[in-house]
Amino acid sequence: MSTVIKGGTIVTHDLTYKADVLIEGGKIAAIGPSLSGAEVLDATGCYIMPGGIDPHTHLEMPFMGTYSTDNFESGTRAALAGGTTMVIDFALPAPGQGLLDALDMWHNKSGRAHCDYSYHMAITWWGEKVFDDMAKVVDKGITSFKHFLAYKGALMVNDDELYSSFQRVHDLGAIAMVHAENGDVVAEMSARLLAEGNTGPEAHAYSRPTQVEGEATNRAIMIADMAGAPLYVVHTSCEESHEAIRRARQQGKRVWGEPLIQHLTLDESEYFNPDWDHAARRVMSPPFRNKMHQDSLWAGLSAGSLSVVATDHCAFSTEQKRFGVGDFTKIPNGTGGLEDRMPMLWTYGVNTGRITMNEFVATTSTNAAKIFGMYPRKGAVAVGSDADLVVWDPEKEKVITAGAQQSAIDYNVFEGKSVKGLPRFTLSRGHVAVHDGEMRSQEGHGKFVAREPNGAV
Amino acid sequence: MSTVIKGGTIVTHDLTYKADVLIEGGKIAAIGPSLSGAEVLDATGCYIMPGGIDPHTHLEMPFMGTYSTDNFESGTRAALAGGTTMVIDFALPAPGQGLLDALDMWHNKSGRAHCDYSYHMAITWWGEKVFDDMAKVVDKGITSFKHFLAYKGALMVNDDELYSSFQRVHDLGAIAMVHAENGDVVAEMSARLLAEGNTGPEAHAYSRPTQVEGEATNRAIMIADMAGAPLYVVHTSCEESHEAIRRARQQGKRVWGEPLIQHLTLDESEYFNPDWDHAARRVMSPPFRNKMHQDSLWAGLSAGSLSVVATDHCAFSTEQKRFGVGDFTKIPNGTGGLEDRMPMLWTYGVNTGRITMNEFVATTSTNAAKIFGMYPRKGAVAVGSDADLVVWDPEKEKVITAGAQQSAIDYNVFEGKSVKGLPRFTLSRGHVAVHDGEMRSQEGHGKFVAREPNGAV
Amino acid sequence: MSTVIKGGTIVTHDLTYKADVLIEGGKIAAIGPSLSGAEVLDATGCYIMPGGIDPHTHLEMPFMGTYSTDNFESGTRAALAGGTTMVIDFALPAPGQGLLDALDMWHNKSGRAHCDYSYHMAITWWGEKVFDDMAKVVDKGITSFKHFLAYKGALMVNDDELYSSFQRVHDLGAIAMVHAENGDVVAEMSARLLAEGNTGPEAHAYSRPTQVEGEATNRAIMIADMAGAPLYVVHTSCEESHEAIRRARQQGKRVWGEPLIQHLTLDESEYFNPDWDHAARRVMSPPFRNKMHQDSLWAGLSAGSLSVVATDHCAFSTEQKRFGVGDFTKIPNGTGGLEDRMPMLWTYGVNTGRITMNEFVATTSTNAAKIFGMYPRKGAVAVGSDADLVVWDPEKEKVITAGAQQSAIDYNVFEGKSVKGLPRFTLSRGHVAVHDGEMRSQEGHGKFVAREPNGAV
Amino acid sequence: MSTVIKGGTIVTHDLTYKADVLIEGGKIAAIGPSLSGAEVLDATGCYIMPGGIDPHTHLEMPFMGTYSTDNFESGTRAALAGGTTMVIDFALPAPGQGLLDALDMWHNKSGRAHCDYSYHMAITWWGEKVFDDMAKVVDKGITSFKHFLAYKGALMVNDDELYSSFQRVHDLGAIAMVHAENGDVVAEMSARLLAEGNTGPEAHAYSRPTQVEGEATNRAIMIADMAGAPLYVVHTSCEESHEAIRRARQQGKRVWGEPLIQHLTLDESEYFNPDWDHAARRVMSPPFRNKMHQDSLWAGLSAGSLSVVATDHCAFSTEQKRFGVGDFTKIPNGTGGLEDRMPMLWTYGVNTGRITMNEFVATTSTNAAKIFGMYPRKGAVAVGSDADLVVWDPEKEKVITAGAQQSAIDYNVFEGKSVKGLPRFTLSRGHVAVHDGEMRSQEGHGKFVAREPNGAV
Ligand SMILES: [Zn+2]
Ligand SMILES: [Zn+2]
Ligand SMILES: [Zn+2]
Ligand SMILES: [Zn+2]
Ligand SMILES: [Zn+2]
Ligand SMILES: [Zn+2]
Ligand SMILES: [Zn+2]
Ligand SMILES: [Zn+2]
CATH class of the missing domain: 2.30.40.10 (Urease, subunit C, domain 1)
Incomplete structure (x- = not known):
């Protein structure tokens, strides 16, 4: 038909x-x-326009014996409702787990998806098995590898592991990705804040100042440069990180930055809401920043130094968020956004004149398709494209409003926005x-x- | 068929x-x-690939009672021989001459062209007639206006004229273009050099150091910013000028830089050739620079801070060049390049790994088509495109070698290059x-x- | 004794x-x-501490047949009241007037001074006589030459004159100074504003956006670089100008920037005061800027990229300001500040932690003494110093409060500040x-x- | 007398x-x-002039069961011969050793010194004892603490230790110091080079590219900024590191960079000398760089973005260097320079016009005295000063020539320089x-x- x-x-x-x-x-x-x-x-x-591509989601992500509430069913339904027709999720191997095993687990979850999807593979530990599996994963069409510089004692890799993995990425013609925050400093700051009695959600923001992100971004860029790997920096939230990316790009390095729709439109004042639930629902890493940093992100989109707008959609219910009452480090990190990304970016970006319609398409769809190796099958309005x-x-x-959303959670961080x-x-x-x-x-x-x-x- | x-x-x-x-x-x-x-x-x-577009030529340009030797016939023939399928030439009104008159003169010359062409209109003087004519010129499909900050006493406009014209450009939705060298300083330096007995072709380079170009580029950018006009800087030849363009782009200003294939591949040592003819044939403005500046231009192409590679093709025969024996300021400014632009850029850019094939297409064709308002009719391989x-x-x-070239002149500045x-x-x-x-x-x-x-x- | x-x-x-x-x-x-x-x-x-040195005053400056109200008597009395023990004023030759003549006129005014003083000589026109007089002026101990890039049709010099004068400055081992605003663009903008019915004091600010200052600063730096002259940029008021100075200094160029105490502590909102007198009293060039620009200036003082805090003291009474009712271009440009510079900088700089006490001394006294060739006679607490x-x-x-000030005018732009x-x-x-x-x-x-x-x- | x-x-x-x-x-x-x-x-x-101060020496430094050959006797004798009248050496506690113990060991070595000296204290491990001892060390007049980001498995501290120590430095009003190279990456690169059969001295340079230094410098600056500690970066050898320092200083951060006389005057070509001894004698960390990096360092000295010229004098004899035959990682790191620093800097800096005499004094003496809390007792020509x-x-x-030097080793890296x-x-x-x-x-x-x-x- x-x-x-x-x-x-x-x-x-x-x-x-x-x-x-x-x-x-x-x-x-x-x-x-x-x-x-x-x-x-x-x-x-x-x-x-080309349907949106969100290259940064965590659907049904395992967490403390439970899972993030939006799964491939509700998550991709929310995506479509907002104009997004594809997501790329993160397969996260447990320590010691083989990459192919992890991939199987993720394939098991995604059967109910309403729209197309792909995966990035996370490198959460290092060893010969990981090294070998990386080639097999690329053969299966997963050509991007995520690394965490934060979440010490859990997902975090050290710099020697990072360098080794980036070299492997280079050899395989793949893309390196990085969550850039200095996990050592975050852990030390968090412990200190708790020790001083700062246990509320606002302390989450105190524990992750922009310097920890700027530092880690610069570090990842330098190490990727030595390894010869192209680098995609997820959730770029601040000027320090953006500066490192700009500087690298100007030197001809292949580096891309990804601001989230949340950081573009929400700011740190959210954490000072006296309602614990309100603040905790907005806990994510990196945290929201001040308006100076927002301005930097918007300028980056129009200047081309930032490439993709994503969501890091990782939706936990209020009940799940409350695991962290009395200890902000136990609040599950993440917010929703899949249904709202494109209308919010259009409203605050195109309608205000900050970006053109063409830049809207580039940053919500085409750039991701190009960077992640599926253009023009995806991200294009062209004969032969999907x-x-x-x-x-x-x-x-x-x-x-949360009441009208597709997402399975009970709130929306953009509640009330027109x-x-x-x-x-x-x-x-x-x-x-x-x-x-x-x-x-x-x-x-x-x-x-x-x-x-x-x-x- | x-x-x-x-x-x-x-x-x-x-x-x-x-x-x-x-x-x-x-x-x-x-x-x-x-x-x-x-x-x-x-x-x-x-x-x-899309055929090349050279947005910067001067075919049959009037000069001292004669004309540049390559006309629309030989020039466009040379273009096609080298893979270029379109040129944009500059219509240059004489002082007091109306823009439509000038346009007629250029239309008269172009009838023999072998490939498609368009014009930029130069603003060489200012007045109500020029202001009015600009709208009519845009209606005729000429949507870019060139301004000279050099050639004092001839083509040069002052800053108040520049600002007025840029405002008009903004109002008409057109593009401002600028030849960026500080004409006041060049004139003063030239007079001093002649007075000191420096009359040879090498003095041409001494009279136009990179600072005069960097200064004028920054000035044009600031004035365009106040007027709200997008700005295209022709023949960007040095780091100072490139820096000003980079800085502007990073601030979200709509500014483009155009390195020439000559500046990318030839350097200032050419002027020290003891053969007067050799040196004089390479006299153009800006002059060739040293290798540090070349590196900056190549980095700009791959980083995206420079957008288009052109030629400023303005070919004078050796005989014409000799008007300047004994006085370098009388050597007609200009070199050829139409036939060689694409092979030279491919050889020194793609073959060396400095730029990708896609960047080659962007900088020789597509970017020019987009900037100058004719994409995807030109600059594209797409259904419906020319x-x-x-x-x-x-x-x-x-x-x-000059012996085998289409151009009508008797030498080639790239003579002997493989x-x-x-x-x-x-x-x-x-x-x-x-x-x-x-x-x-x-x-x-x-x-x-x-x-x-x-x-x- | x-x-x-x-x-x-x-x-x-x-x-x-x-x-x-x-x-x-x-x-x-x-x-x-x-x-x-x-x-x-x-x-x-x-x-x-070393007594303050204000290297930028205009006492008894001729204007429209009258003079700025504070003369060497009241002005230097105000200076001492605020801790400043020396001023450097500007000798301003009329068009065609010899520099030595102008110097005589200034010497005639300064006999009543309460504290020591020196002069800068302004280059307001160019010719052989000026060229020759410059050497004589240096012999008399006046080793700094001021140039205006604004005030078209009056004090302004063109770029060729600027370059010639800077070369002469270089030959004499003197210092070049510049009032950096693009006079061509200011004149054009002013005419347009008046034509559109914008006649009030706020239009003064509209007519001189930060771009005109940034542009002219960059231009002066480039031309000074070609001439080999060290350059002192007076009244640096904005980030664009500061950026040009920073960039130059980082390249090893001898360039200094001088923010005024007014720009550090007052902002553009002053011009929106509905009281015409209030706004007009604050009309000076460059105009006050927004808080982003203030932050840039303060950062420059602590980072060392800006060197001296001055006043540009040029005090006109309310009656004199009212020459400009109905036409903002006729409002005499200038404000007071001699008595308030040091207390204001201490209060807003040292007391807030933005600068150290040592930096306070450097920027109010020692740096000026060093730059202008009188250290350690002035600007030092050292045996043998004055x-x-x-x-x-x-x-x-x-x-x-104006009621308690030494200055002869009837108001104070810092009125009410503690x-x-x-x-x-x-x-x-x-x-x-x-x-x-x-x-x-x-x-x-x-x-x-x-x-x-x-x-x- | x-x-x-x-x-x-x-x-x-x-x-x-x-x-x-x-x-x-x-x-x-x-x-x-x-x-x-x-x-x-x-x-x-x-x-x-004020006698030179070299704030970076390692005299009689313990290494593999032996010691660097120049001790406080020969080292300070060499210093005086070259115009340097004070050194600051590094007390290096062994893992688990208390800081006061280490201090005693260093005091025992320094009794034979010919000129005055002080110490920096290294933080080579972290714990409550170190935390407590730091205050006692400051009380004894040692107000600067060195941290190694390289030498993994030996002197290196992790980022959480670094952050904790920097906070302590802040609380004590002391100065943080850092050897900035990414030890993780260096270790990984070294292992890989050895595995591939690259065992010679030139592989030392391959194992420590400029990115590892730029990265670590930026990281230390960010972490110092969060802790509120002033930061002194030792042996700044490359543009990447210099850029990070410049950027920090321009933001008003208290950060200083220290190029070594070796990096200013020698380059990487030394490592390609076919004589193993020649190359191994020049093995130090960071290694010598290319001329572009040298130019950056010289520009930093004149622009003020780099503050002190030191030597990192750590002299091993050829016999000691030969511990590393067959495995470049075993070559003891270090060169001499104490006797040559000032003549070399004068010759290559002042005589060439790159820096003024006053800048020579600032960078060889006064700046170090100011930064390290002993001005004007040291570093000044003033009544009351030493x-x-x-x-x-x-x-x-x-x-x-080594034959005529005071140093106890058998060669000189500047051999033959006039x-x-x-x-x-x-x-x-x-x-x-x-x-x-x-x-x-x-x-x-x-x-x-x-x-x-x-x-x-
Ligand atoms: Zn993340
Ligand atoms: Zn994520
Ligand atoms: Zn031109
Ligand atoms: Zn041209
Ligand atoms: Zn002024
Ligand atoms: Zn003034
Ligand atoms: Zn070291
Ligand atoms: Zn050392």
Whole structure:
């Protein structure tokens, strides 16, 4: 069956033009004037854009014997509701666990996904088995490897492990990724804060000042440079980190920074809310920053020194957050955002003039597709590409509220924000998952996307 | 009649993939596997790329009662021979002359062009007539306005005129361009050098140190910022100028820098050649720089802080150069380069690993098309785009020599350089202008390209 | 007669230690413990510092047929009241007037000065006579030459004149100075604002955005670099200008920046006061800036990228300011500050921890003495130095008010500010000009200070 | 007995003037014209400067069961021969050893010193005892604490230890010091090089690229900033490290960089000498760099972003160096330089115009005295200061050769270099230790210098 999107304006990362889009067999079959098909979607007044790609989610992530509340079912449903048609999640091996084992565990979780997905593989320990497994993982289409410089005693790797892994990444033509915070200093600061009786959520922010992030970002860049590995820095939240990325890029190093929609639009004042639940729900790492840092992130998006807007979607319920009452270090780190990323970025970015529509597409979709080796299959409006599309109505408005969201948790960190610019239709490989505000997505429709190494971005 | 390019690998500014290209009616009709057409061009082992766009030429430019030797006929023929399928030339009104008059004069010259062309309009004086004419010129598809901060007493405008013109450019949704050298200081330095008996070609370089260029670039950027005009800086030749552009871009300003292929590959030692002719043939403004500045330009291309590689093709014969014997200020400024730009950049950039193939396409073609408002009609390998294409053979080699060139002048500043990477075919709107090294271009085939204002680059 | 300052702590630009100071014949005769002399000044609890040097004043400056209200009598009296023991004023030749003539006019005005003084010579036009006079002026001990890049049609010089003069400055071993604003753009912006009906004092600020200052600062630095002249940039008020100075200094260029106490402590909101008089009294060039720019200036003082805090004291009465009712371009530019510079900088700088006491001494006195060729005669607490000293009481407080000031004008731009840190005694060549709050200065006591060229700062 | 230095020109960090210097009781008693004393030293044609201070030496340093060859006797004799009148050595506690114990060991070694000396205390492990001892060490006048980020498994501390120690340094008003190289990466690279058969001295340089130094410098700065500790970075050898220091200083952070005379004048080509001994004798950490990095260091000295020139004098004989035949990681790290630092810096810095004489004094003496809390007792030519002086003859020349040196080792890394500018006299607290080229220094004359915390540099 064919579908045609008629009457809209196509917006890609570098073009804006009026044309119809014909979809057959889940792929874009034609782009041009006056196309026709069996099903017609009216895009009058709308922009037809590549569906969003969120390359940073943690669905059903194991934590303290339980799991983050949004799983591949509710998480990808939320994604589609907000115009995002693909997520890349993180497979996290336990210490000593083989990478292929971990991959199997993640494949087991993702069967219910409503949209396409892929994985990054985390390197949480080091050894010959990990070294060997990395090649096998790349063969299976997982070409990006995440490293944690924080979470000491858990996920964190040391600098010699980091350097060894980055060299392996280089040899395999893959991409290195890094969560950049100095775990040693964070641990020391956290212990001190607790010892001094600072146990509330605001102490989480005190324990992770911007210097720990700037330092670790610079360190990862230097080590990646020695290893010859391209580097993707997740959740860039502050000027210090952004400065290190800018400096590296200006020297011709292949480094990318990823601000989150949360850091772009929310600030540290959230942690001073007297309601423990309010503050704890916003606990994530890095924490929200002040407005000077926000300005730096927005400038980076328009200047091109920051490349991708993501969510780090890792949704814990209020009940789960309360594990940390009396000890902020036990509050599970993470917030939601999958459904809100694109409307929030459009509202605060495009509607305010900070970024152009083309930059919106680049930072929500195309850049991620290019960096992570799946362009133009994903991230493009082009003949032959997967028909992962969003038909964006710039006049559609709503007020964000947990009551109306797809996510399984009981709150939303953007509660009460008005957004203008929302999907009229979202298509996942041609299937109309969102139809004029109505969810028609199918559990299990999503498929794993194998990605290519040796990209030329 | 249809033409199909078969067996090649398409390389665009952001994609590399194997596909055939079908051309009908001078446009790209289809891209895909196993296409067929009436005429078949074998691209086996080759890259199919958008034809080059050189946005900086001076063909048949009036000078001291004569004209630069390469005109639209020989100049565009040279362009096609080297894989370039479009040029943008500069219409230069005389003092007091209306812009539309000047435009007519340039249209009269361009009738013999072998490939497509457009114009930039120079603002060489200021007044109400110029202000009014600017809107009419934009209506005719000329959406970029050039300003000279050098050539005092001739083309140079003062800062108040510059600011006024930049405001007008902003109002019209056009692009401001600038030749950035401090004309006051150059004039003073030149007079002093002559007074001290420094009359040879090397004094030309002494009279225009990098500071005069860095200063003027920074000044133009600041004034453009106040006026709200996007700014294109022609012939960026040194670190000081590049630094000003980098700094501006990092602040989110819309500024682009254009290194020339000459500055990327030749250096100041040329002026110390004891042969007056040798040195004088290389006299252009800005002059060639030292290797530190070259390194800065190459780094800028790969880091993205510099956007376009051009030629400033303005070819004077040795006889014309000799007007300046005994007084370097009378040596006509300019060199050739149209035929050599792409092979030289490929050889010294792609073959050495300094830039990728995609960056080659971006800087020789696509970026110029985007900046100057004609993308994706030009600068793209896309269905519906003009079939301005080059089929690039990375194994084809030659030694550059004036004896074998299309240009009408009697020398070549790249004489003796070996290049590897040359066109197998060059197509101008589907017409095969270069066929396996043989020139089949047609005088008069080229057409004027009207461009759009209000670009979103 | 001898004087001894007992019981205090000496604070210089690089030392803090307890010692007495013995003064004989107007010079420091001894420094050490337990000194005795005829007159004893009790410095218990106080800091003994070099008297302030304000290298930027305009006393009795000619303007529209009248003069700035504070002359050498009231101005230097105000200086001493605030701990400043020397000023450097600007001799301003009229167009065509010889430099020696202008110097005579300034010498005629300065006879009533209460404290020592010197002059900078302004280069307001260019010609052989100016070229020749410059050497004679240096011989008379005036070794710094000021250039205006603003005030088009009046004081402004063009870039070729600037370059010629800077070369002459280099040859004479003198210092180049510059008022850095792009006069062409200011004139154009001012005309446009008036044409649009913006006639009030706030339009003065609109007509001189930070870009015009940053641009001109960068230009002056580049031209000074080509001429080999050290450069002192007066009234650095914004980040753009500061950035240009930082960049130059980091490259080893001899460039200094001078923030004014007004720009450090007052901001642009002053111009939005609905009282015309309030706003007009604060009209000066450059205008006050926003808090981001203030932060940049304070950081520069502590980082050492900015060198001297001055006042640009040029006091016009409210009546004089009202020449500009209905046309902001006719409001005389200038504010007072001589009496308030040191207490304000101490209060907002030292008391807040932004700068150390030693940095206070460096930026109010010693750096100016070094740069302008009179160290350690001035700016030092050293045996043999002139006994220009201030005994500073860090506990002394007052509220600034025009009613209590020495200045002859009828208002004070710092009206209502509380300061903590004031002179207990101020000594001019050993004479106690301020004695515990009481003015004992002598009209005519001040003498001209000839300065040395070829400094090694 | 009194001594007078007559007929010379005093050069301090900020003054140049003709005067005699009278010395009584080991201190400067008077400065002025026509002084007289019992002993007269003729300084005609010479500069009288503060004696050099080398704040970075390792005399008789324990290593693999032996000691570095130059001890406090030969090392301080070499110092005086070259115009240096004070050294600061590093007390290095063994793992688990108390700081006071280590201090006793160092006091035992220093009894034979010819010139004054002090110590820095190294923090080589962390625990409550170290925490407690730090206060006692400060009470004894040792106010600077060194930390190694390299030498994994030996001296290296981890980031949490570093942060804890820096906080303690802050609380005690002391100075943090850091050897900045990423020890994890160095260890990994070294192992890999050995495994690949790269065992020679040149592999030492390969194992420590500039990135490992730049990274660690940036990390130490960030952590010091969080702890509020001023930071002194020893042996800054490359642009990456210098950039981190510049950036920090520009933000107002109290950070200083120390290039070594070796890195300023020797480059990496030394390691490619086919003579194993030649290369191994130059093995130190960081290794010598290329000329681009040298240029960066020289620019830093004149721009003020680098503060002190030291030697890291740690002299091993060729026999000791040969411990590392077949395994570069076993070559003892270190070179000499104490006798050559000042003549080499004068020759390559002052004589070439890169730095002024005043900057020479600042970087060889005064800055170290200020930073390390002993100014103006040391580092000054001032009444009351210790008479640690050098009378510098700018016309005196020699060729450096191991055969003529004071150092106990059998070679000199500057062998064959011609220097112009040498001591005529060197005085240690008034004692003439070097008299017109003749050594008259006294073993045991040197005394420990206790230093002050809470400096205001
Ligand atoms: Zn993370
Ligand atoms: Zn995450
Ligand atoms: Zn030009
Ligand atoms: Zn041109
Ligand atoms: Zn001024
Ligand atoms: Zn002024
Ligand atoms: Zn070391
Ligand atoms: Zn050392």
